[in-house]
Amino acid sequence: MSDEELVKRVRHLLHRNMISGERDGFAYHFTKPSPETYPFQFFWDTCFHVFTLAALGEVDMAKKHMRSLFQMQRPDGFVGHMSYWKRLWPGRITDLLQLRPEDVLKLHKPHMSALVQPPLAAQAVLRIYQGDEDLGFVKEMLPRLKKFYRWLAANRDFEGEGLLSIISPFESGMDWKASYDPVLGYDRGKAGPLLFWKVLQVDAHNFLKNYNLPELYKSNKFIVKDVGFNTVYAQNLEALAELCAILGDEDEAHFREQASITGQSILQRMFDEKDAAFYDLHGHHFDKLKVRTGTLFFPVVLKAVPKEVCQRVLERHLLHKDGFHVPFPVPSLAIDEPAFNPNESLYLWRGPTWVMFNWFIQEHLLEKGYTEEAGNLLQSVKQLISKSGFREYYDPFTGAGHGAEDFTWSGLVVDMMERQRQHNA
Incomplete structure (x- = not known):
């Protein structure tokens, strides 16, 4: 598959999974991670969608996603990991228990879960700004972001x-x-x-x-x-x-x-x-x-981690692949851990490869001069999509696609491609 065809397919995927509307005074606009399996607005998924949309040049659409994500922000700054807009009832018993008891009585109108997710929101807004330098949007979002991160610091x-x-x-x-x-x-x-x-x-x-x-x-x-x-x-x-x-x-x-x-x-x-x-x-x-x-190996991206520590972690676990040596990296669990299972399962993140890992570490590898290794992570993602389509996760040995279909996380490949292009320019 050519890069042009891949970009075209990612754009089509996101637009096909998008939903917008109004309910009880709220205007929502988001992309379902998967139309059947994950039909709600998720916090860090929305941020991933912003990175993908920005790479596609659709910055205005990315802004709509972030506005929707913060629509129901509580006065104290909290934003839940799931926002229920059109479909109001949780899909699983685990989701129902992730609501505050008082919100269970309000399932007839839009509501949020009581949990949080990795707080990618500030990076997402910064990425939008880098796309069009719209100071107005930053002014709009900054007070909301500050309240959210202050809530995390005060409560977690x-x-x-x-x-x-x-x-x-x-x-x-x-x-x-x-x-x-x-x-x-x-x-x-x-x-x-x-x-x-x-x-x-x-x-x-x-x-x-x-x-x-x-x-x-x-x-x-x-x-x-x-x-x-x-x-x-x-x-x-x-x-x-x-x-x-x-x-x-x-x-x-x-x-x-x-x-x-x-x-x-x-x-x-x-x-x-x-x-x-x-x-x-x-x-x-x-x-x-x-x-x-x-x-x-995630913290190697941080300023506080000394260069020699970064090198030790990367060399041992990512580049020499101690426990992570598979044809399609990066597995979510070392292959020699007792819990390792590369197959499709209800129990996620115990072996299969998720595109997010490659996306997360690629930028750091480029910054630190590991250009070939970063390119290999990108190439692996391209091969997975070409072989098995846009899936939730993949078998790290065969590249077979598992889990949800029409899954948007794989669309992060276009952001990886843009990074690699800018680095090589």
Whole structure:
């Protein structure tokens, strides 16, 4: 498939999955990640769609997506990981438990979930600005963004060290991630029905506690500091500072300082010297969850991580592929971990390759001079799409497509192509 044909197909995919309308005074406009499997507006999916739309030159459409995402923002700044617009009833029992009890009584009108997702919003708005330099849009979105990131700091940085905790496996965006198994008391390696019930118990516990965050922290049932989530948080604090700088906003220094604090805490708390890996943490004592998932190299993109640490992590796990040596990288779990399963399954993020990993790390590889390696990640994504179409995830050995069909995350390939083009120019 030529690059021109691939871009054409990505554009068609996003427009085919788009939906817009008005309901109860709200105007919504978003792209379904998958028309059948994921018909709602998701937080970080919307941000991925912004990157893709910007790469396609459709900046105005990207703005509509971000406005829709923040339409129901609460006065305290909170924005849920799912927004229910046209279809108001959750599709799964797990989704129902991810609502605040009071919102279960309001399913007749638009509402949000009680969970969060990796906070990519500031980077998404910055990417839009880079597309058309519309100061008006930045002025419109900056107050909303500042309230959102202040809410995260006030409500999820329980220890005041700059690291955010998630309260459900679904908040990292990487459902059923194998590093959470020890927290859930699951020790059987490969996922099965028992794991489902253990995760369901977490969301039921949160629901019964009415999502009272101090109470949830005290109970310590599922308090996890995810490497990927916190890396994204640090990146977006930097992006928020950039947006403040664009407008001459006085909070620029504050958000830069917050980004630095988070980056330093990631390095000090999450990095394992012996394994040259960044691990998720759990509980009140920051215990490392030593399971090699695909996020173990994410923090190499941060300013706070020294060059020699970045090189060690990349050389060992990505370039020499210690546990990640597959024909179609990057697998979501090291192939020699007991939980590894490359096949289609209800239990996601336990082996298959997701385009997001390649997209996330490619930019850093280009910046650090790993041009060939970055190109290889892009080429792998192109081959996956050519072979199996736009799928939710792929078998890392065969490239077979699995999960949801007409899945928009694979559209990030056009952003990867634009990055590579700009780097080579």
